[in-house]
Amino acid sequence: MKYDFTAIEAKWQKRWLEQSLYKAETGGEKEKFYALIEFPFPSGVGLHVGHARPYTAMDVIARKKRMEGYNVLFPMGYDAFGLPTENYAIKNHIHPRTVTERNVGTFRSQLQALGYSFDWDREVNTTDPSFFKWTQWIFLQMFKRGLAYKAKMPVNWCTSCKCVLANEEVVEGVCERCGSPVVRKERSQWMLGITKYADRLIDDLEGLDYPERVKTQQINWIGRSYGAQVRFGTTLGDDITVFTTRPDTLFGATYMVLSPEHALVQQWMPHLENADEIKAYQALAAAKSDMERTELSKEKTGVCLKGVMGINPVNGKEIPIFISDYVLATYGTGAIMAVPAHDTRDWEFAKKFGLPIVEVIAGGDVEQAAFTDVTTGTLVNSGFLDGMSVAQAKKAIVAWLEEKGIGEAKKNFKLRDWVFSRQRYWGEPIPVVHCEKCGTVALPESELPLLLPDVESYELTDDGESPLASITDWVNTTCPCCGGPARRETDTMPQWAGSSWYYLRYMDPHNDQALASPEALKYWSPVDWYNGGMEHTTLHLLYSRFWHKFLYDLGVVPTKEPYAKRTSHGMILGEGGIKMSKSRGNVINPTDVIREFGADTMRTYIMFIGDFEKPASWASNSVKGCKRFLDKVWSLAESVEDRETQYSKANENMMHKTIRKVSSDIEQLKANTALAQLMTLVNQMGEKGCNRAELKTLLQLLSPFAPHMADELWEQKGFEGICSVSAWPAYDEAKCKDAELTIAVQINGKTKGTVQAPADLEREALAQLVQADERIQKAIARVGTNVVKTIVVPNKLVNLIVK
RNA sequence: GCCGUUGUGGUGGAAUAGGUAGACACCCGUGACUUAAAAUCACGUUCCUUCGGGAGUACCGGUUCGAGUCCGGUCAGCGGCACCA
Numbered sequence: 001m002k003y004d005f006t007a008i009e010a011k012w013q014k015r016w017l018e019q020s021l022y023k024a025e026t027g028g029e030k031e032k033f034y035a036l037i038e039f040p041f042p043s044g045v046g047l048h049v050g051h052a053r054p055y056t057a058m059d060v061i062a063r064k065k066r067m068e069g070y071n072v073l074f075p076m077g078y079d080a081f082g083l084p085t086e087n088y089a090i091k092n093h094i095h096p097r098t099v100t101e102r103n104v105g106t107f108r109s110q111l112q113a114l115g116y117s118f119d120w121d122r123e124v125n126t127t128d129p130s131f132f133k134w135t136q137w138i139f140l141q142m143f144k145r146g147l148a149y150k151a152k153m154p155v156n157w158c159t160s161c162k163c164v165l166a167n168e169e170v171v172e173g174v175c176e177r178c179g180s181p182v183v184r185k186e187r188s189q190w191m192l193g194i195t196k197y198a199d200r201l202i203d204d205l206e207g208l209d210y211p212e213r214v215k216t217q218q219i220n221w222i223g224r225s226y227g228a229q230v231r232f233g234t235t236l237g238d239d240i241t242v243f244t245t246r247p248d249t250l251f252g253a254t255y256m257v258l259s260p261e262h263a264l265v266q267q268w269m270p271h272l273e274n275a276d277e278i279k280a281y282q283a284l285a286a287a288k289s290d291m292e293r294t295e296l297s298k299e300k301t302g303v304c305l306k307g308v309m310g311i312n313p314v315n316g317k318e319i320p321i322f323i324s325d326y327v328l329a330t331y332g333t334g335a336i337m338a339v340p341a342h343d344t345r346d347w348e349f350a351k352k353f354g355l356p357i358v359e360v361i362a363g364g365d366v367e368q369a370a371f372t373d374v375t376t377g378t379l380v381n382s383g384f385l386d387g388m389s390v391a392q393a394k395k396a397i398v399a400w401l402e403e404k405g406i407g408e409a410k411k412n413f414k415l416r417d418w419v420f421s422r423q424r425y426w427g428e429p430i431p432v433v434h435c436e437k438c439g440t441v442a443l444p445e446s447e448l449p450l451l452l453p454d455v456e457s458y459e460l461t462d463d464g465e466s467p468l469a470s471i472t473d474w475v476n477t478t479c480p481c482c483g484g485p486a487r488r489e490t491d492t493m494p495q496w497a498g499s500s501w502y503y504l505r506y507m508d509p510h511n512d513q514a515l516a517s518p519e520a521l522k523y524w525s526p527v528d529w530y531n532g533g534m535e536h537t538t539l540h541l542l543y544s545r546f547w548h549k550f551l552y553d554l555g556v557v558p559t560k561e562p563y564a565k566r567t568s569h570g571m572i573l574g575e576g577g578i579k580m581s582k583s584r585g586n587v588i589n590p591t592d593v594i595r596e597f598g599a600d601t602m603r604t605y606i607m608f609i610g611d612f613e614k615p616a617s618w619a620s621n622s623v624k625g626c627k628r629f630l631d632k633v634w635s636l637a638e639s640v641e642d643r644e645t646q647y648s649k650a651n652e653n654m655m656h657k658t659i660r661k662v663s664s665d666i667e668q669l670k671a672n673t674a675l676a677q678l679m680t681l682v683n684q685m686g687e688k689g690c691n692r693a694e695l696k697t698l699l700q701l702l703s704p705f706a707p708h709m710a711d712e713l714w715e716q717k718g719f720e721g722i723c724s725v726s727a728w729p730a731y732d733e734a735k736c737k738d739a740e741l742t743i744a745v746q747i748n749g750k751t752k753g754t755v756q757a758p759a760d761l762e763r764e765a766l767a768q769l770v771q772a773d774e775r776i777q778k779a780i781a782r783v784g785t786n787v788v789k790t791i792v793v794p795n796k797l798v799n800l801i802v803k
Numbered sequence: 804g805c806c807g808u809u810g811u812g813g814u815g816g817a818a819u820a821g822g823u824a825g826a827c828a829c830c831c832g833u834g835a836c837u838u839a840a841a842a843u844c845a846c847g848u849u850c851c852u853u854c855g856g857g858a859g860u861a862c863c864g865g866u867u868c869g870a871g872u873c874c875g876g877u878c879a880g881c882g883g884c885a886c887c888a
Contacts (some may be wrong), residue, residue, distance in 0.1 A: 172885090212807085213806095213807055213808070213882085213883090216806070216807065216883095217806085217807075217882095217883060217884085220805095220806065220807090220883080220884065221883090221884080223884095223887060225887075225888090227888085242888080243887095243888070244888060245887095245888065246888080257888090300886085324886095325886085326886045326888095327886085327888075328886075328887065328888090330887090331887045331888075332887075332888065335888095336888045337888085338888085339888090343888070344804090344886090345886055345888075346888080348886095412887080412888090413887090414884095414887050534882070534883085535882095537883085538883085538884095576814095608815090608816095608827085608828075609815070609816090610815060610816055611816080614808095614809080615881080615882095616815075616816090617814095617815075619814075619815060619829070619830095621814090621815095621828095621829050621830065622814090622815065622828065622829050622830095623829095624829080625827090625828050625829055626828085628828095628843095629828085631843095664819095672815095672816075672817085672827085672828095673816095673817065673818095673826085673827080675827080675828095676816095676817070676826065676827035676828075677826095677827080678827095679827055679828075680826080680827070683827095742823075743823090744822070744823040745823085746822080746823085746868085746869070748868080748869090749867090749868055749869040750869085751822090751823050751824095751869095753823090754823060782855090782856095789868065790868095791822095791868050791869075793822055796822055796823090797822050797823075797869090799822080799868055799869060800868095801868060
């Protein structure tokens with residue numbers, strides 16, 4: 001019979017679905033295994049090969065775990081709120097819900113065409129009211145505990161999306177999504193207090209099975225640093241509080257810098273001699289976009305505040321105060337003490353403005369460059385700190401500051417609170433109302449979900465208001481508190497909201513009493529293995545860890561951390577290692593590959609392509625190689641006619657070795673070498689034959705990669721049940737051993753040849769066997785006469801040192 | 804600049820713990836089958852070679868009987884952060 005993959009794949013996909021073959025049951029005897037992949041945003045272009053790599057990898061793992069007897073939860077859903085859908089809807093005058101439904105339909109059928117073993121009864125969609133009811137519920141819990149709050153502050157404003165962005169969404173000063181410039185705007189926004197969890201988000205990483213680079217990237221993003229907060233007096237009476245990680249250099253502080261936005265600047269304005277100059281500088285700084293700030297980072301600028309001086313608390317010296325945009329309003333206190341001798345930025349600024357540079361740590365040449373080494377120097381010109389090391393001086397000065405009441409030890413973070421509101425239509429409505437009498441009031445939980453109003457138009461407004469603001473029927477409501485007139489919040493949540501907790505919903509997706517039942521949460525938590533992209537390390541991964549910890553504090557979830565293990569896949573690039581993009585025309589559509597070669601070939605190739613964690617480039621030629629391999633398996637299977645139940649002598653050793661290698665390689669995400677081993681096995685079977693017992697094992701080992709073919713051949717050959725839910729084959733360690741081995745022979749460390757030897761030969765015997773070999777003797781003679789030393793690695797190698 | 808990461812044939816990539824570098828594929832070449840092509844099968848395929856061998860895992864050096872693997876330095880690519888005091 002011909003290998004008609006189109007018919008076979010359709011047949012089995014239908015059967016798996018009808019039988020709910022991969023359904024996960026909450027509870028039971030089996031050990032649970034929760035395998036998770038990042039759910040896709042259902043875009044209009046459909047699934048691309050970038051999805052297929054992580055999805056196939058986790059499907060292989062889920063399938064193998066299932067065959068090993070685990071109760072596997074492997075779910076899928078759609079992260080369907082978001083700007084691209086809304087923009088498409090606006091452009092084409094369709095409702096975003098319609099667009100979403102259509103795109104989800106495409107994605108679902110593409111996912112099914114790839115033969116993934118999802119439990120389709122647990123599918124979720126973030127735009128489904130029964131789902132976002134609970135997104136809103138979690139928000140309300142945060143609001144009630146002061147973790148969601150409204151604040152007027154400078155925010156990132158995307159000039160094209162006409163919408164605010166979280167810090168995490170700004171990449172190199174432009175919008176992460178559309179690449180348009182981002183500017184700063186003063187706006188009242190909903191914020192989530194992620195900084196309250198900063199310490200725990202760092203500390204709880206310990207013990208998690210995450211790649212080291214993911215951990216360090218999160219740690220760096222959160223940016224915890226230890227130092228001191230110090231109050232400097234001024235000649236106008238008000239104190240300036242600064243944060244510094246180098247309190248040991250306090251004696252070297254020769255001037256101060258405030259950020260242009262600092263409140264004291266406004267307050268002092270009437271007393272300042274150069275107010276016009278200062279205002280001009282403030283205006284200039286405010287007009288700069290983030291990108292411009294970055295670009296202009298080389299040359300320091302600033303203005304001295306004339307009419308006020310700071311007072312260094314350690315020596316009482318009066319020092320000038322500047323404003324400069326190299327000091328950020330949003331970090332620390334928005335003000336610094338400048339120590340030009342030991343800070344590169346301060347040094348540059350001091351050189352430009354001719355300010356004194358006072359060395360307080362000996363060890364460098366502070367006229368040439370700032371000396372920033374904290375490990376070697378000794379304190380000088382620093383009164384009671386003189387002679388101490390940096391570490392000693394830090395302790396001593398902090399103790400001194402605390403004693404005098406002018407400063408204290410302090411810890412700071414780069415992480416900012418999460419700007420959580422978006423001025424767009426296609427997102428979860430924020431479930432609060434604004435009442436003149438009662439202020440901002442939470443909607444009662446009984447009124448959830450708060451649905452989006454169905455409207456004709458959700459065009460953007462130019463004044464930066466959400467499209468919802470113009471829908472007066474919906475906006476005007478009554479206050480749940482006093483019954484008086486009130487207005488609904490018109491901003492919606494960002495796309496990251498639904499994905500911050502979706503993995504919990506999979507555990508119990510149809511529950512209408514809670515986001516998931518306590519039993520289901522207890523049974524399935526935590527996610528055992530979560531694979532996703534590196535690009536989500538400081539976005540989704542950080543956000544969802546934060547929400548999870550909040551839910552843990554509420555007593556909703558039973559674990560501190562959502563994901564026990566995290567892995568990351570490399571990107572799939574186009575032919576020749578170039579990024580796939582529409583404009584280059586090198587985008588590979590999985591559907592085309594499936595049509596031409598079949599899903600099993602697509603799956604096998606995407607797993608064979610290379611190291612899973614590294615980027616890999618698509619090679620159409622190599623796809624053919626994988627098709628050839630599956631064709632070989634097909635014809636090999638067809639040729640098997642016997643009724644053997646034992647492995648043949650010729651193949652036994654190879655069978656056991658293959659089971660061992662495939663089993664462990666899958667577990668380590670090394671599907672490429674697992675497949676290489678299977679290819680080697682099939683090549684050997686081509687020579688030495690394949691009996692029924694061997695075929696059975698081969699199909700089982702192949703099943704995670706090419707499940708359609710495995711199930712089909714299994715059925716055709718009359719094996720019992722269904723291959724993809726049969727019991728994973730076992731191997732015998734003893735039978736993995738070779739009877740005879742190839743021993744490498746080196747002379748003076750260089751490999752000169754090989755010798756066949758029985759396994760487990762004694763060192764002495766092996767050395768003698770090697771030296772008895774004629775070719776080896778010749779090789780020895782070429783180098784010298786005497787074997788002065790022999791190094792033997794049993795079963796591996798003999799190295800002869802010849803003089 | 805800082806943090807992380809990677810450099811292996813014409814290509815994708817293999818090589819637990821230092822122990823035969825190039826598994827498994829792709830491409831290419833030769834042959835078989837065919838009227839022919841495709842497909843399939845067989846053989847070859849790191850480079851140099853006076854056919855004895857020699858060189859070789861980005862580059863320079865070190866440790867070792869032995870280094871793709873460990874250590875020091877240099878160069879290049881990729882990802883992240885980017886005035887975080």
